[in-house]
Amino acid sequence: MIRTKTWRGACAGVLSVRRVLVFGLPAVWLVAATAWELACPFGSHGGMAPRFVTCAAFLALVAYLLTGMRLGPVRELRRVREVARAAQQVLLRPLPPRLDGLAVAAGQLSASRGATVGGDLYEAVATPRGVRVVIGDVRGHGLAAIGAVAALLGSFREAAHDEADLAGVMRKLERALQRHLRERSRSEHPSVSSTDPDSPLAEEFVTVLLLEIHEDGEVLALNCGHPWPYRLRESAEPLAGGDPLPPLGPFPLPDGLSAHRCTRLLPGDALVLHTDGAEDARDGDGRFFCLRTALTEAAAAGPPVPPAALVRRVHTALLRHTGGRLTDDVALLVLRNDRRQSPAPPGDQEPRRSHARSAHR
Structure with missing residues (x-):
């Protein structure tokens, strides 16, 4: 003292x-x-x-x-x-560089000048059931979407440890969003505001992708309207995870909700999660940014690229493509499997042998 x-x-x-x-x-x-x-x-x-x-x-x-x-x-x-x-770093806190054998890096570009947090959210936590990851995109961008981001991230950080499966985590996120929208609706009621506001309950929605990565590399996914990630080996391959559910907000989640096997992350493989602001970005001539090409070029530039360097390279390519003028927030999250080779189920033996031969070459 x-x-x-x-x-x-x-x-x-x-x-x-x-x-x-x-x-x-x-x-x-x-x-x-x-x-x-x-x-x-x-x-x-x-x-x-x-x-x-x-x-x-x-x-x-x-x-x-x-x-x-x-x-x-x-x-x-x-x-x-x-x-x-x-305050922004507490809300969208920096991820640890390693989580349970996975190398992790993330970054966001905000469309709002002076802000480092917008309408995109991401988080990754290590749990006894595996590494659980969330990435989402709130309707709109900038400071107006931060309230929904805070509600969802707070709910995920608790539910990821408490819920037995991804379906339970997603239902917790849905309830957190509904509470946030009800509170916002009350604050914008005509008795508080002189104007008649649009109902946020009818127009607000959030796309959410949940992943659970097990020790053997198996990846479970539950997707509500979010773009599927890319798997990065020698090139970037979009994951075919099927048709996603509707985004959270407009419609309730179905009763029979369950995660499904999305892919198997082999040692050295990386998953690149992103929000739609990356692939919707355009240059001055209206041409879309090709995220898949940017990821493939970044991976082929040299030896295995650390996730943090990969995020920086993609952000640089994106800003160069758009001339620094973003119309939507952009979030990237990269997870690379740095674990040792583990025995694979019979159905995965051939992909693993092919991957080993490619690595040897």
């Missing part, structure tokens, strides 16, 4: 000295020049010295006023940005 008070006292002293230097010296100089001018009238002296003193005094006054008007808002803006950055 004593050290904390001493540190705070030292910081306060440094700030006081800075204020004196910034505001006190020009003020003292201005007072001295004014007193000198009053004691020695300008007309009684010739030469450049009186003129120089008078000009310097007025310049000091101008600098004093401009500095006083500018530094306050600049410091306030810096504090606001620091608080906003900290």
Whole structure:
């Protein structure tokens, strides 16, 4: 406690000295020049010295006023940005580089200037049932979608550890979204707002993809309206996971909800999860960004690319394609299987042998 008070006292002293230097010296100089001018009238002296003193005094006054008007808002803006950055990192926290034998990296590009969090969400956690992953896309982008992102991420972080299967996790996400929409609807009721708002319950929706990656590389999936990921080996291959369910929000989940086997992630394989902002991005001529090509080129550029470097390369290619002008948020999440070779079921022996031969070449 004593050290904390001493540190705070030292910081306060440094700030006081800075204020004196910034505001006190020009003020003292201005007072001295004014007193000198009053004691020695300008007309009684010739030469450049009186003129120089008078000009310097007025310049000091101008600098004093401009500095006083500018530094306050600049410091306030810096504090606001620091608080906003900290809040965004808590909401969409950085993922650990490794999870239960998987190398992990993620990144997001927001369409809202100055924001690092928008309408996209992702998270990955290690549980006794395997590594569970969520990626989603809230209708719209930017700050208006952050409330739904917070509700879904908070629900997933708890349900991923508590629920026995992915169906239970998805139902928890659905209930969290419904609670959020009800609260938002009440806050926008005409009794609170002077205008008659559109009902968020009727228009809001969220696409969600849940994955569960087991120790043997088996991947279970449950998809509600979200783009399927790519499996990255020597090239990027879109996973054929079947027709997804409708997004969360407009329609209730069906009664018979169950995850299905999506693929088998062999050692060295990577899964690239993304939101639709990546493949919907266009250049100035209206041409769509080809995410599959960008992933294949990034993987073929050299030795196995770390997931973080892969995310950076795709983001760079995306920004180059769009000229830095994004119309929707873009999220990427890469998981690479760095586990040792494990025995495969009989149906997976041939793919594993083929993969081994490709790796040997």
